[in-house]
Amino acid sequence: MNDTLLTLILIVIKLGLVLGTVLTLAAYMVLAERKILGRMQMRYGPNRVGWGGMLQPLADLIKLLCKEDLIPQRADRWVFMLAPAISTITALLAFAVIPFGAPLQLFDRSLPMVICDLNIGLLYLFALSSLAVYGVALGGWASHSKYALLGGLRAMAQMISYELAMGLAIVPVVMTARSFSLTAIVEAQQSLPNMLRHPLAFFIFLVAIMAESKRTPFDMPEAENELVAGFHTEYSGMRFGMFFVGEYLNLIVLGSMLTVLFLGGWYGPLLPGICWFLIKVLGVAFFFIWVRGTMPRLRYDQLMAFGWKILVPLGLLNILVTAAWLIWRG
């Protein structure tokens, strides 16, 4: 009884810590993105609120909370109100299975540095990222606006297509680790990160998660020039904010996924595991921002063609080759 209670308390503490860290991280990711993009374009970026702009996320939050929250007259009220929540919650839920570090020894018991070490963690992650499509698609549909509908449709098509490539890219990883548990996958990379073992899978996965996060160069759903703002055109106030934060949460989730699956998770010399994990996730996030500052938007047909005609066949081929190699090695 006492033991169960202790486990429960520990889980709640871990939950609170993870939630707090991730939400703060997402807020500051927005700031970091604006600052880095600014520097790449030889401007400063936000630097007025607080020390060098450090309180900007707070100011944004206050602004979003004070804004009028509009619901279009002929929108489907309930779906319209639920859609942003779906986007944010699916992203938050994903953190339940992501391992941040090696198990810790505390009170004579092993404390896993993951909220819940599911043995099908990877499938859980994929299920959630499929659900995330609903937030976008329903948001676009419920707004009763052509722009939002088109944006939602595009987002749906794009996310589903690239999810396929993403799924194919991780099959070799699962095959070498012989497990769906994320902790096991990280432990299998102790000597050599999967990035070097499966470079092709790494490339496919990287491109796929970029498309999945709906960011430049894959920001079709939002394409401001053609679609006003895509699926969240009709959203305002905190509802828009939830979509917005959802995007950055998603960025952290995908960065963590990339870290866990390909960059060797918490393994690294000198520093404690959790630091390495954070460094890797932030590195991936920086890379994403860098790409956004560099690449122009793709054309929609090119995007689809690239997904279906190049990434998916490559992914399949990669599985075959890996399987053959594994069998040959015995």
Place this chain on the structure above:
Amino acid sequence: MSLWKDIKGTILPFWVTLRYLFRRPVTVCYPERKQTPAPRYRGRLVLTRDPDGEERCVACHLCSAACPVDCISMQAAEREDGRRYAAWFRINFSRCIFCGLCTEACPTLALQMTSEYELATRELLQVIYEKDELLIDGCGKNAEYNFYRRAGIGVVAPRGANPGESSPEDVKSNLP
């Protein structure tokens, strides 16, 4: 070969953006560092006086006719000696687009543009300038020009007495 070009064209921009990340921004941080506008900068409008210290504006309405956004209004009045002036003169700077067409239209050089650009305020009524706020003490960009000295017929000098003018013809004298 074209594939190689494509790959190079994809990779190279990353290097460019990374280099720019470490350059100094060119942004001028405004309230701390103010820039001096060029002499012909089109900032806030003023009404100037002629070298004698009298108001130049003759309330001819040409400026308000030229203004594309209709933000100038005035009422004409006449002094004892026949000299025209504006009883009131109003410019609504919340509508002004600082195009300078009014100053082009002004025949007396009364209306001129300055390089003042800090007009922002939270009170909308504060950017509606009345005549006493517009009228300055100097001549502005042209210190010599005096409209009434040239054409202020019967006000400053009798007919034909202005510099460069010949006295009027007596139309009765050249009858056949």
